[in-house]
Amino acid sequence: MQDFKQVIANCLKEKIEDLSVEEIKALLEVPPNKEMGDYAFPCFRLAKVFRKAPNMIANELSESIEAKGEITKVAPLGGYVNFFVNKSQLAESVIRNVLTQKENYGRSEMGKDQTVIVEYSSPNIAKPFHIGHIRTTVIGNSLYKIYESQGYKTIRINHLGDYGTQFGKLIVAFKKWGDKALVEANPIPELLKLYIKFHDEAEKYPEMEDEARAWFTKLENKDEEATELWQWFRDESLKEFSRVYDLLDIEFDSLAGESFYSDKMGRVIEMLEEKNLLQESKGARIVDLEEYKMPPALITKNDGSTLYMTRDLAAAIYRKETYDFDKCVYVVGSQQNLHFQQWFKVIELMGFEWAKDLVHVGFGMVALEEGTMSTRKGRVVFLEDALNQAIEKTKDIILSKNPNAKNVEEIAKQVGVGAVVFQELSNSRIKDYTFSWDKTLSFDGETGPYVQYTHARCCAVLRKAEQEVTTDINYDLLTNEDSTEVLKVIASFNKNIVLALNKNEPHIVTRFILDLAQAFNKFYHDNPILVDDVELKNARLALVEATRQSLENGLKLLGMHAPTRM
Ligand code: ARG
Numbered sequence: 001m002q003d004f005k006q007v008i009a010n011c012l013k014e015k016i017e018d019l020s021v022e023e024i025k026a027l028l029e030v031p032p033n034k035e036m037g038d039y040a041f042p043c044f045r046l047a048k049v050f051r052k053a054p055n056m057i058a059n060e061l062s063e064s065i066e067a068k069g070e071i072t073k074v075a076p077l078g079g080y081v082n083f084f085v086n087k088s089q090l091a092e093s094v095i096r097n098v099l100t101q102k103e104n105y106g107r108s109e110m111g112k113d114q115t116v117i118v119e120y121s122s123p124n125i126a127k128p129f130h131i132g133h134i135r136t137t138v139i140g141n142s143l144y145k146i147y148e149s150q151g152y153k154t155i156r157i158n159h160l161g162d163y164g165t166q167f168g169k170l171i172v173a174f175k176k177w178g179d180k181a182l183v184e185a186n187p188i189p190e191l192l193k194l195y196i197k198f199h200d201e202a203e204k205y206p207e208m209e210d211e212a213r214a215w216f217t218k219l220e221n222k223d224e225e226a227t228e229l230w231q232w233f234r235d236e237s238l239k240e241f242s243r244v245y246d247l248l249d250i251e252f253d254s255l256a257g258e259s260f261y262s263d264k265m266g267r268v269i270e271m272l273e274e275k276n277l278l279q280e281s282k283g284a285r286i287v288d289l290e291e292y293k294m295p296p297a298l299i300t301k302n303d304g305s306t307l308y309m310t311r312d313l314a315a316a317i318y319r320k321e322t323y324d325f326d327k328c329v330y331v332v333g334s335q336q337n338l339h340f341q342q343w344f345k346v347i348e349l350m351g352f353e354w355a356k357d358l359v360h361v362g363f364g365m366v367a368l369e370e371g372t373m374s375t376r377k378g379r380v381v382f383l384e385d386a387l388n389q390a391i392e393k394t395k396d397i398i399l400s401k402n403p404n405a406k407n408v409e410e411i412a413k414q415v416g417v418g419a420v421v422f423q424e425l426s427n428s429r430i431k432d433y434t435f436s437w438d439k440t441l442s443f444d445g446e447t448g449p450y451v452q453y454t455h456a457r458c459c460a461v462l463r464k465a466e467q468e469v470t471t472d473i474n475y476d477l478l479t480n481e482d483s484t485e486v487l488k489v490i491a492s493f494n495k496n497i498v499l500a501l502n503k504n505e506p507h508i509v510t511r512f513i514l515d516l517a518q519a520f521n522k523f524y525h526d527n528p529i530l531v532d533d534v535e536l537k538n539a540r541l542a543l544v545e546a547t548r549q550s551l552e553n554g555l556k557l558l559g560m561h562a563p564t565r566m
Contacts, residue, residue: 004085007070008039015064018049034481037082044079054079087479094487098546099471106493106553111152115323118144120331124161125237126170126191129244129383135363138424140331141250141559142506155323160257162234168216171229173198187236247387247417261314265306268314275350287346297342312343320354327357334362361504364432391416393441414561415449422448425506425558446514454517456566458548461529469545477539482523489516490550513554520547
């Protein structure tokens with residue numbers, strides 16, 4: 001990839017010993033207006049090293065760097081060295097790259113020979129897959145695609161919440177009040193009702209808690225009845241989850257959830273004992289973390305039963321032994337920050353050097369605007385309902401724009417679901433945000449539909465042109481400001497993917513796609529494409545195709561479709 005920042009950084013490196021090429025590249029900025037140049041290097045950080053004022057440094061650097069090759073002019077301004085690049089060469093390198101690499105444009109082999117586990121989604125059996133779960137699911141899926149695109153061997157794990165004392169409660173509730181047919185007809189809502197009823201009743205009859213504990217112990221001891229019921233709850237719940245995953249086009253390589261570790265925790269407890277990390281506390285066993293200013297890690301309760309944390313320890317050790325990962329990423333809400341800090345510390349105290357490769361990718365909460373979504377029964381919003389609502393609403397929007405639209409069902413699914421996905425990936429993870437339909441489904445805000453529409457618009461132009469797009473064009477015709485703007489954004493694709501990967505922040509890719517859509521729409525508005533001048537038409541069509549391909553590749557990294565008509 002002909003990378004202008006690279007070329008400029010190489011030139012600067014010859015004059016600046018104290019910074020690496022990478023550091024110089026990272027410092028390069030795009031000046032606020034085009035007359036100033038295409039790229040600017042700020043000299044402020046060098047003032048200390050050179051013991052000179054930044055504008056003096058800028059003057060000296062500008063004088064010493066010769067404008068040649070891709071660089072057409074070098075000029076100082078304030079504390080900056082401004083660079084002008086050869087626009088025609090920019091156009092040629094970007095367009096040739098995209099049009100030859102096609103769906104591989106943006107990919108790299110950076111992660112070759114490295115394995116990354118991305119754990120995400122991980123809903124709880126017999127509990128609704130609610131709107132809050134969408135964040136982990138969508139962020140995780142996008143991170144998977146981002147890692148995969150850079151050559152990492154990437155493994156997707158759904159750490160299902162399918163074990164724990166709550167299953168004792170559910171068994172008790174089902175045995176008391178359950179109806180098999182009702183559950184089968186409507187699994188999760190019915191199981192949820194039973195669970196809620198258990199809690200209401202247990203307030204009046206606390207002995208039910210003991211009963212529940214006893215049933216969980218039976219489950220841990222592989223009692224036949226307990227296991228059968230548990231298996232059935234799990235199967236029925238998974239049927240519902242699969243419908244959501246189908247809507248989102250999401251898959252996993254492993255569904256090894258918490259129950260998978262039921263026979264692997266004994267070994268962990270032994271290891272903790274051998275390393276003298278376990279302490280007794282009121283009959284429970286803990287790892288004391290006071291030295292690290294954290295509450296103790298609870299390993300077994302006073303009745304001997306294991307906990308969520310115990311299973312996370314067992315899972316991490318199992319994954320290291322099974323996949324020998326270089327990085328294991330946990331996409332889980334920030335409410336669980338402490339939980340992850342605690343057990344990452346325990347892994348470290350156990351002497352596993354790979355503790356440093358465990359990464360908790362947290363995220364903020366989703367609030368719903370008042371009246372945003374209808375709920376089935378009770379107050380929980382089911383994700384499946386939300387997605388179906390998105391599809392319905394999108395169908396209405398499409399038909400209102402174009403009553404004769406073809407294939408509406410399919411497009412409404414791609415756009416409606418895509419809108420929700422895009423919205424989820426629009427902000428930096430950690431931010432809490434409020435979900436609103438208007439903001440999500442708008443065709444002209446910074447939204448999924450807007451980007452997909454831009455892609456469809458490119459497709460429409462290319463269809464209408466009725467000719468092959470070629471790279472054999474006059475690149476001088478793609479040097480005006482609008483074209484250069486589009487090309488510069490396209491050229492930054494890989495850099496943005498890598499940045500998103502390093503920060504585990506898919507929203508960086510979202511931002512890239514929006515910048516590209518905006519730059520392209522500006523170009524589209526002011527530069528007619530299907531003109532009589534054949535040379536000009538060919539050049540502009542190549543730019544349209546390069547944009548289209550980059551949008552498609554970007555959307556796919558977010559887990560979205562790129563519809564060709566809307
Ligand atoms: N099932 C949990 C929940 O819904 C999330 C599991 C997160 N992953 C983990 N390894 N602890 O809250």
